[in-house]
Amino acid sequence: MSTSYTVDVIAGDGIGPEVVPAAIACVDRLAELHGFAVDWRERDWGSEHHRRHGAMMPEDGLEQLRTGDAIFLGAVGAPDIPDHVTLWGLLIPIRRAFRQYVNLRPVKSLPGRPGPELDMLIVRENVEGEYSEIGGRYGQGTPDEAAIQEAVFTRRGIERVTRFAAERALERSGTIVSATKSNGIIHTMPFWDEVVAEVAADAGVRVDSVLIDALAARFVLAPASIDVVVASNLFGDILSDLGAAIAGSIGIAPSANLNPEREFPSLFEPVHGSAPDIAGRGVANPFAAIWSAAMMLEHLGETDAAAALERACFGALADGVATADLGGEATTAEFTQAVLGRLSDM
Structure with a gap:
């Protein structure tokens, strides 16, 4: 019987809704290959939720998240809402309520850079x-x-x-x-x-x-x-x-907000921000979101899948597939397809 995980997804703002589906597609491919399943619970929280309801998430948002195994966040921030409102209305309450006292951020050399x-x-x-x-x-x-x-x-x-x-x-x-x-x-x-x-x-x-x-x-x-x-x-x-x-780029930075004791779900996110200047153009770099997904898989115990995803992400870059922030011409979709292709070949 395969293991199943429940992951709450908050795509959020700006380029979040563009890079999060890239990471989800990669995890779903690995789930097929490694024999586990992920139930993605989509949460339409963020700046648009604030515009409609005056808050970044519902009053019972933390209770909704508490029952999951992990949280995957895309980005938070919008030009028309002060940054301290967006951050303190969503991400920081999650970190503190779920005792995510470790923020783990790896930094590695990029192939070809x-x-x-x-x-x-x-x-x-x-x-x-x-x-x-x-x-x-x-x-x-x-x-x-x-x-x-x-x-x-x-x-x-x-x-x-x-x-x-x-x-x-x-x-x-x-x-x-x-x-x-x-x-x-x-x-x-x-x-x-x-x-x-x-x-x-x-x-x-x-x-x-x-x-x-x-x-x-x-x-x-x-x-x-x-x-x-x-x-x-x-x-x-x-x-x-x-x-x-x-x-090489802030666009490649992943992170894990960890509750090491696993009493509460941990949260995984790229740290590049919402980048409203490039949102909706299909050119955002999904590298950090995909790498963050690999960190999530490792935390969940799917270590082989996590290692495979990190190798595929770096391998796609080594093949010369890069978005504009890294000096390339690939779109978000093209980089994602390059990673998925390497996963299928493993």
């Missing part, structure tokens, strides 16, 4: 840190207007994300690079450094603690020297986009 050899994992703390809700605005519209935003770092939060990073490092180089700014941020960053060092010592991995500005320069000048990075919410967000850009 110039540049250094890359193979790094960025482990971003995903539910606290600089992205807290604590704070407010004072004196709006007056000369004395002020905004206060509090960063929240808990021992538990730092420990668990560092432990996840250390486990990945033990499978690889045995070293984690910790992003910090303890010379300038006097309370939270020294606390981060202390807890990271404690967890790493207990796990038996080395720590290379690097100030964020120096680490950003190292990403550019010596990215091959970096293996597993552990970083706070803000630092991890910035570094992962920088890593993707160094590899």
